[in-house]
Amino acid sequence: MAKMIKLVSGDGAEFEVEEEVAFQSKIIKDIVADADDVIPLPTVSSKVLIQVIEYCRKHAAVNSFPLSPSSSAAAAASSSSSISYSKPVSDPALRAWDNEFVKLNNSSLFDIVIAANYLDIEELVDLVLETVADRIKGKQAQEIRRQFNIENDFTPEEEEALRRENSWAFQNN
Amino acid sequence: MGSWISSIVRAEHAASGGGLGAGLGDLPESCIAEVLLHLDPLEVCRAARLSRAFRGAASAGVVWETKLPKNYAYLMEKAMDETARARLCKKEIYARLCRPNPFDGGAKEFWLEKNRGGICMSISSKALLITGISDKRYWTFHTTEESRFKSVAYLRQTWWFEVVGEVDFCFPAGTYSVFFRLHLGLPSKRFGFRICNSEHIHGWDKKPVKFQLSTSNGQKVLSKCSLSEPGSWINYRVGDFVVDKCDVPTRLKFSLTQIDCTHTKGGICIDSVFIFPKGFMQGKVFNTSAIL
Numbered sequence: 108m109a110k111m112i113k114l115v116s117g118d119g120a121e122f123e124v125e126e127e128v129a130f131q132s133k134i135i136k137d138i139v140a141d142a143d144d145v146i147p148l149p150t151v152s153s154k155v156l157i158q159v160i161e162y163c164r165k166h167a168a169v170n171s172f173p174l175s176p177s178s179s180a181a182a183a184a185s186s187s188s189s190i191s192y193s194k195p196v197s198d199p200a201l202r203a204w205d206n207e208f209v210k211l212n213n214s215s216l217f218d219i220v221i222a223a224n225y226l227d228i229e230e231l232v233d234l235v236l237e238t239v240a241d242r243i244k245g246k247q248a249q250e251i252r253r254q255f256n257i258e259n260d261f262t263p264e265e266e267e268a269l270r271r272e273n274s275w276a277f278q279n280n
Numbered sequence: 281m282g283s284w285i286s287s288i289v290r291a292e293h294a295a296s297g298g299g300l301g302a303g304l305g306d307l308p309e310s311c312i313a314e315v316l317l318h319l320d321p322l323e324v325c326r327a328a329r330l331s332r333a334f335r336g337a338a339s340a341g342v343v344w345e346t347k348l349p350k351n352y353a354y355l356m357e358k359a360m361d362e363t364a365r366a367r368l369c370k371k372e373i374y375a376r377l378c379r380p381n382p383f384d385g386g387a388k389e390f391w392l393e394k395n396r397g398g399i400c401m402s403i404s405s406k407a408l409l410i411t412g413i414s415d416k417r418y419w420t421f422h423t424t425e426e427s428r429f430k431s432v433a434y435l436r437q438t439w440w441f442e443v444v445g446e447v448d449f450c451f452p453a454g455t456y457s458v459f460f461r462l463h464l465g466l467p468s469k470r471f472g473f474r475i476c477n478s479e480h481i482h483g484w485d486k487k488p489v490k491f492q493l494s495t496s497n498g499q500k501v502l503s504k505c506s507l508s509e510p511g512s513w514i515n516y517r518v519g520d521f522v523v524d525k526c527d528v529p530t531r532l533k534f535s536l537t538q539i540d541c542t543h544t545k546g547g548i549c550i551d552s553v554f555i556f557p558k559g560f561m562q563g564k565v566f567n568t569s570a571i572l
Contacts, residue, residue, distance in 0.1 A: 217304065224311060236311060239304065240318030248329050256303030257330050269329055275375040276325040276394060 113145045114160070120153035124160055131163035131170075132226035150225060155218045162208060162231050169201050209238040213255055305331050312337035321347050321374065322395050344370035347397050348377075349452040351526035355399070358383045358390070380428070387429070388447060398557035399452055403445055405433040405550045411442040418546075426467055426513065427551045434466050436480050437546030441489070441538040445553055448531045451523045455558040458493050458518045459565070460536050463549040464510035476511040483545025484508070489538040491518040491568050496531035503568035513551065515565045520558055 110126040112135070130136040135146060148156065209216065216235050223231040243251055252259060261269070304312070316324050316337055324347075328338035337343065349355060352373060356365050359381035368376065377392040380402075387407035393400050406421075410433060413419045418438050421431050435441070443460075464484065465476040484507040493501040501519030516536075523530055534553060538545055554561070 213304070217307065220307065220311060224308065232311070233314070236314045237318055240315045243315070243327065244319065244323060248326060251327075252330060255305075257305040257334070258303070259330070260332050261329075261335075265332075266329070269335060273325040273328060275378060276322050 111144065114156060115145065115147045116151055116153035116156045117149045118153050120156070122153075122156060122160055124164070125167070128160065128163045128167045131167055131231075132228050134225070134227045148226075151222045152218070155215075155222045158211075158215075158219055159222055159226070159228070159231065163228065165201070165204060165208075166230060169198060205234050209234060213239075213242070305333050307333075309333055309337050309340075313340045313343050316340075316343045317346055320395055321397065339369070339371055341370040344374050348374055349392070349397060349399060349526065351450050351452055352377065354450050354527075355381075355390070355392075384447070389428075390449070393557070393560060396557070396560070398454065398560060400557070400560065401447070401449070401555040402428055403447060403553040403555075404429040404431070405552060406431065408433075408443050408445040408550070408553065410444075410550070411440055412438055422466065422468075422549070424467060425469075426463075429552060432463070433550045435546050435548050435550070437482070437544050439539075439541045439544050441545055442535065443537070443550060444533070444535040446531065446533045447555075448529055450526055450529050451555075452526045453523050455520050455522050456555050457520050457558050457561060458532070458534055459515040459554040459556070459561060460491065460518065460534075461513055461515050461551040461554060461563075462507065462536075463513045463551065464507060465547055466549060467511075478510050478547060481510055481547030483538075483543050484548070486543045486545075487538065487540050489536055490571070491516065492533075492535045492537075493518045493521065494533050495521050496529075502571045504571055505566060505568035507548070508566075510547075512564060515554060515561055515563050517561070517565055517567050519568070519570070 111123050112126055112129040114122045114124060114129065114135075116122070129146075138146070151159070211219070216238060220232055220235040220239075223235065239255075242254070246254070251257065304315075312333055316327060319327060321344075324338050324343060328335045348370065355377055356368075356373060359377060374392065374397075378394040380389040380391045382389045384407065387404040388401065390399055390401045392398070404427075406429065410419060413433065418436055420434050420436075422434050423431055426432075464481050465478040466480075468475050468477065488504040488506040491501070491503045491505065493499075499521045501521075503519055505516055507514075507516075518534060521530070521532065532555070536550075
């Protein structure tokens with residue numbers, strides 16, 4: 108019988124998950140040793156937690172039966188880095204699953220990455236941020252601000268200074 | 281309950297309990313920096329204008345470290361003196377390397393192609409060994425805006441046409457193409473119009489010219505091409521070479537010859553030799569045919 112851990116979302120919903128699924132989160136992996144098997148997650152809503160658990164369940168199944176020594180080595184290597192991103196998922200079927208998983212609106216993606224960042228699920232953070240990067244590519248600033256809910260908090264002077272500072276990038280050689 | 285809960289609550293994230301309209305700007309700067317890792321340099325600079333958080337992330341050394349060539353320390357040494365190097369952050373290093381950087385006495389320059397981060401190089405006619413260059417009956421240097429060095433070597437006529445050059449450089453790993461930039465006829469400007477003086481063009485239709493390329497690790501290319509199309513600058517592609525390691529210097533030798541002494545040839549401008557990462561060359565390219 109697999110060991111179960113209970114996760115409690117900010118709005119009070121309880122989710123029982125297998126230990127190996129919950130351990131996709133490094134935070135949870137580190138703290139379960141101290142507490143009993145109930146972990147409150149006050150800053151994560153049930154809607155987001157369901158999605159995160161779905162991701163973890165899928166990736167736990169794959170990680171426990173790595174395709175090849177290299178894929179588990181890549182996972183081990185990536186877990187020790189801080190701001191670099193982990194190597195791309197090598198299993199094409201899993202990659203396809205990931206691509207389906209992130210077919211969400213921007214708002215949902217941000218909620219997920221904030222939760223994944225907080226729970227320290229590195230591969231999920233990387234997946235979402237790479238998706239965000241793909242959505243930014245080729246768009247103008249106004250469009251990006253509108254779509255991604257970014258407030259322009261620059262003063263006109265700061266904007267002008269920035270334009271000058273980065274002019275090298277837009278000049279012809 | 282335990283100290284771990286309070287540590288989670290103290291965490292710096294802008295988590296809003298499931299988030300009503302959380303925006304990209306609400307993510308921690310480290311997450312924004314990670315997004316920027318996936319964007320090319322120009323897009324990073326554009327993204328810097330979105331908000332203060334983006335500007336901060338867009339200046340992060342860790343973002344630009346991945347865009348710089350692996351041997352950027354060597355390239356910086358070639359490009360600037362020690363005092364200039366010390367003050368620069370990674371982003372400034374990138375910007376600086378994107379400028380034309382003269383080396384080897386100034387008749388050669390290299391620069392980083394700003395969007396893809398590959399090293400490009402141009403070697404002026406002044407840095408090439410041209411047989412008979414000092415004989416003003418045959419060869420003269422002309423000032424022109426059409427050369428990045430503002431000067432091209434013009435041949436009136438010769439029996440022995442030989443242009444040789446070399447460069448010793450630590451290129452970042454990759455495949456590069458070598459070009460000779462040539463022009464049949466002498467371009468000039470008169471009354472704002474571009475004029476091409478073709479009175480000395482002759483001999484190129486008799487036999488093709490030969491191109492050679494060799495590297496210090498044994499790569500060799502031998503090819504030929506008939507020069508044509510007077511009035512335009514043409515980049516004749518000699519061939520490619522491959523660099524495996526960026527920390528090992530590659531000594532490159534290249535030449536252009538037409539030494540068949542049964543006929544004279546002339547009316548040609550030599551601007552420079554270009555070395556570009558394969559596929560980068562923008563201008564008009566003529567490919568040469570390999571001689572086996």
